[in-house]
Amino acid sequence: MKRRDFCSAAVATLATASLAGWRSARAAEVTAVDLEGKPVTLKGAEIDELRTLMRGELLVPGDEHYDAARRLWNPAFNKKPALIARCAGGADVVRAVNFAAGHRLLTAVHGGGHSLSGQSACDNGIMIDVSPMRGVDVDPLAKRARVQSGSLLGFLDRESLAFGLATTVGTVADTGVAGLTLGGGVGRIGRRFGLSCDNLRSIEVVTADGHWQRASLEENPDLFWALRGGGGNFGVVTDFDFQLHEVDPHMYGGSIYFPLAGGRQLLRHFADYIAQAPDELYVDINFETDEKMGHVIEFDVCYSGPLADAPRVLAPLRKLGKPLKDELAPASYLTLQGSANTPGFARFAAYVRGGLIAGLSPELIDILVDTMEAAPSNMLSVWLQHQGGAIARVPVDSTAYWGRGSSHNMGLAGFWPVGGAEAGPNTEWVRSAWAKIEPLTHGQYVNIANSDEREARVHAAYGDHYARLTTLKKRYDPDNLFRLNANIKPA
Ligand SMILES: Cc1cc2nc3c(=O)[nH]c(=O)nc-3n(C[C@H](O)[C@H](O)[C@H](O)COP(=O)(O)OP(=O)(O)OC[C@H]3O[C@@H](n4cnc5c(N)ncnc54)[C@H](O)[C@@H]3O)c2cc1C
Numbered sequence: 038m039k040r041r042d043f044c045s046a047a048v049a050t051l052a053t054a055s056l057a058g059w060r061s062a063r064a065a066e067v068t069a070v071d072l073e074g075k076p077v078t079l080k081g082a083e084i085d086e087l088r089t090l091m092r093g094e095l096l097v098p099g100d101e102h103y104d105a106a107r108r109l110w111n112p113a114f115n116k117k118p119a120l121i122a123r124c125a126g127g128a129d130v131v132r133a134v135n136f137a138a139g140h141r142l143l144t145a146v147h148g149g150g151h152s153l154s155g156q157s158a159c160d161n162g163i164m165i166d167v168s169p170m171r172g173v174d175v176d177p178l179a180k181r182a183r184v185q186s187g188s189l190l191g192f193l194d195r196e197s198l199a200f201g202l203a204t205t206v207g208t209v210a211d212t213g214v215a216g217l218t219l220g221g222g223v224g225r226i227g228r229r230f231g232l233s234c235d236n237l238r239s240i241e242v243v244t245a246d247g248h249w250q251r252a253s254l255e256e257n258p259d260l261f262w263a264l265r266g267g268g269g270n271f272g273v274v275t276d277f278d279f280q281l282h283e284v285d286p287h288m289y290g291g292s293i294y295f296p297l298a299g300g301r302q303l304l305r306h307f308a309d310y311i312a313q314a315p316d317e318l319y320v321d322i323n324f325e326t327d328e329k330m331g332h333v334i335e336f337d338v339c340y341s342g343p344l345a346d347a348p349r350v351l352a353p354l355r356k357l358g359k360p361l362k363d364e365l366a367p368a369s370y371l372t373l374q375g376s377a378n379t380p381g382f383a384r385f386a387a388y389v390r391g392g393l394i395a396g397l398s399p400e401l402i403d404i405l406v407d408t409m410e411a412a413p414s415n416m417l418s419v420w421l422q423h424q425g426g427a428i429a430r431v432p433v434d435s436t437a438y439w440g441r442g443s444s445h446n447m448g449l450a451g452f453w454p455v456g457g458a459e460a461g462p463n464t465e466w467v468r469s470a471w472a473k474i475e476p477l478t479h480g481q482y483v484n485i486a487n488s489d490e491r492e493a494r495v496h497a498a499y500g501d502h503y504a505r506l507t508t509l510k511k512r513y514d515p516d517n518l519f520r521l522n523a524n525i526k527p528a
Contacts, residue, residue, distance in 0.1 A: 064088065067097060069119035070161040071141045072516065079119070079140065090132050093125035093169055106166060107158050109147075112455045113386035114155025118145065118164040124187075125169050127241065127249060127275040133165045134273055135247035138518055145521045146273050149189050149213015153389045154488040156521040157216070165273055167215065175200055180281040181238065186215040186274045190224075193279070194374050202281035203370065204236045205229075208321070208337075208422070210375045218277060220268040220484035220523075221438045223446055225339035225373060226284065228316045228426025234265035234438060235431050236280045244272040245514040253278075263509045266438030268483035268498075269522040270506070271513050289347035290339040290373045291364040295357065297324065297332035300406045303358045304334070308397035310353045311444075316426040317342030318350060322445075324405060326415035330361045338365055339373050385416070385452035388464040390471040391485035392478025393443035394421070401477045408470045416452040416463055419470075421445040439480060439500035446482045449474070486523035498523050 064084035071077045088095040096103045097120060106121045119142075122133035137144045143162025150157055150168065158164055170187035177200035184193055191210030197203050205227040207217045214233075222233020230236060239253035240261065250272075252261035263271050295303055304322075311320060321337040336354060340347045344367060351365060394401060405419060424443050433441045440446070449470055451463030480497035496503045503525070510517070511527035 064097065067119050068161070069140070069163070070143050072143055072518065072520070074143070077140055077142065083136075083140075084120070087122070087132060087136050091122065091125070091129045093123040093129050094121075096121040096123065107164065108150070109155055109158055110149075110151045110383050111153060111155055111387050112383060113388065113460075114158060116145075116155065116158035116160045118159055119161045120163045121166055122163060123166045123169050127243070130165065130167065130243045130273050130275050131247060131249055133163070134243045134245065134518075137163045137165065138245055138247055138516070141516065141518075143521075144518050146269055146519065148186055148215030149211065149217070151209075151212045152216060153387065153485060156488060159521055167273065167275070168213075170275065173197075175202065175281070177202065180283075182279045182281055184214055184277045184279060186213075186276060188214045190214060190217065191375060194371060197281050198284075198286050198371055200281075201283055201286065203284045203286075204279045204281050205231060205233050206374075207233075208374070214277065215274055216269065217484060219264060219266075219274065221266055221440070221482060223422050223424060223428070223482070225290075225319045225370070226282075226341055227428055228314075228319055228423065229341060230282050231427045231431055232438060233279075234436055235428070236282075237261075237265060237277060238280055239278040240264050240274055241276040242272040242274045245516065245518040249275070259509055260513060262435075263437050263506060263513070265436035266483065266499075266502075267506055267509075267525065268486075270510055270519050270525045272519065284341060284370065285344070286370050287344055287367060288339055288341045288370050288373060289344055289351070289365065289367050290337075291366055291368055291376075292362070293336050293338065293354065293360050293365050294327070294330060294333045294362045295336075295360055296330070297334055297406065297409055299358060300334050300409075301402055304397060304402040304406070305399060306357055307336075307354070308402070310357075311423075312396070314425075315342060315350070319423045320354070321423055322421040324409040324419040326412065326417075328415075332409055332412070333361060337376075339370075341370070384454075386455050386457075386460065387450050387452050388460075388467050388487075389448055389450045389485060390467055390475075390487060391446065391448035392475060392481045393424075393440040394445050394447055394478055395442060396444045397421075398477065401474070404473055404477070408473070413466065414451075414459060414463060416459060417450070417466055418452075419447065419449050421447045434502075437499065437502050437506060438483075439498065439502050440482060443479065446485065447474070447478065448485055483523045490523075495523050499525065504528075 145159040147157040168187040170185040190206040218233040323335040453459035507528040
């Protein structure tokens with residue numbers, strides 16, 4: 038299956054939250070679950086009070102927008118929260134966090150809804166949904182962007198590129214800024230400008246005690262450190278302040294495809310080539326099965342250096358073998374960023390495992406090619422997302438993000454139509470392929486961590502930073518209210 042197909046997701050067309058969730062009818066009592074999974078009764082009057090205080094909607098099962106609001110990008114997850122607080126601004130987030138903490142409710146936080154492991158919704162708890170908060174305000178003179186936490190990557194790209202500016206965001210435009218940035222944020226210009234979280238100047242967040250705080254190098258620096266790579270463990274972010282960079286929006290890129298047969302030799306040459314890549318060159322590797330071309334290795338390229346240099350820089354890539362298809366060409370950055378985006382949520386349910394690697398070793402290449410050659414279905418794929426460059430030059434202790442030394446962030450995925458019989462076999466394929474590949478990885482990317490991971494594996498996402506993170510978790514979230522994530526347990 039091609040990455041572009043499963044990435045087919047779109048801006049959630051949820052109805053805009055109505056001003057004031059006031060209703061004349063009194064809310065019914067709701068049975069929810071607390072942080073330990075025990076039932077907790079929420080009185081109708083308590084729900085009414087929160088609804089009256091909020092500017093956005095407070096939804097319960099049966100409400101008109103409830104089903105649309107709880108839907109996630111990955112249809113493998115069909116969770117039904119007891120309450121969905123559709124926050125219209127920071128004040129709503131303060132109210133929702135206070136309500137959740139006051140009742141010790143199981144709490145999910147929803148930004149763009151692209152959690153691969155479905156952690157931004159929950160059954161019978163409260164979903165604090167910031168997706169209605171979508172403002173992006175660019176200051177072209179200061180080269181800064183103030184971004185509300187429900188914004189999608191494409192909103193930030195579109196606003197900033199109009200001024201010849203950009204910052205690193207992920208490769209699929211309808212992913213949420215919030216989840217992506219808090220876990221790190223790897224993307225096409227990351228090797229030039231660092232991770233998304235490296236470009237933050239400040240973050241505004243409501244912590245588990247219900248207080249709004251600003252975190253930056255000057256204010257609450259410990260919290261600022263933890264939020265940049267700590268993956269949603271430290272509160273509900275309301276706003277991000279990003280540093281922007283001058284870029285030429287006219288870049289060079291697209292995809293070039295080679296047959297998987299002969300892939301071992303081809304990837305050995307590619308490993309030598311990419312080890313010397315300039316920061317301006319970003320090349321993802323995707324192993325997938327195309328309806329017409331069969332098993333292929335796709336290189337998904339973005340070259341953001343001088344346009345005239347692109348053919349020379351990419352010549353060795355083109356000469357790796359006889360391409361099945363060469364779509365590399367001048368392209369706008371916006372087009373490249375939207376290239377994996379088509380309307381709709383993901384059409385297929387997905388199960389994903391992943392890890393970080395320190396280079397394309399011959400052993401890893403052989404395992405990956407063997408694995409894909411033996412793939413029993415065309416609904417299985419592997420991708421390796423390019424890191425290095427400026428990401429690796431940021432001192433590892435300056436943020437909570439751990440995987441600085443990695444060359445690639447790797448993911449394995451199995452897909453199936455919702456309710457389809459392929460769910461079991463494709464999930465099993467991912468698990469058994471992963472058992473062979475995992476020993477060659479060094480920890481994992483927070484944003485790919487699955488909810489069925491061993492605890493040690495979750496910790497590996499934070500490496501040697503885990504101990505400091507548990508201390509900060511105790512300070513900012515001692516009850517572990519924000520636990521639906523790659524969870525850091527309070528010390
Ligand atoms: C199609 C696709 C492509 C991807 N491509 C890339 C890529 O190129 N680069 C990359 O780095 N990653 C990529 N990812 C992974 C992505 O970074 C994570 O899935 C990320 O969590 C998505 O953020 P979100 O806001 O959309 O997710 P959500 O599902 O809304 O949230 C995920 C988690 O983030 C936290 N969170 C969300 N909003 C807030 C908030 N306001 N405050 C505090 N915590 C919050 C919560 O813990 C939540 O469980 C991709 C994922 C998908 C599905």
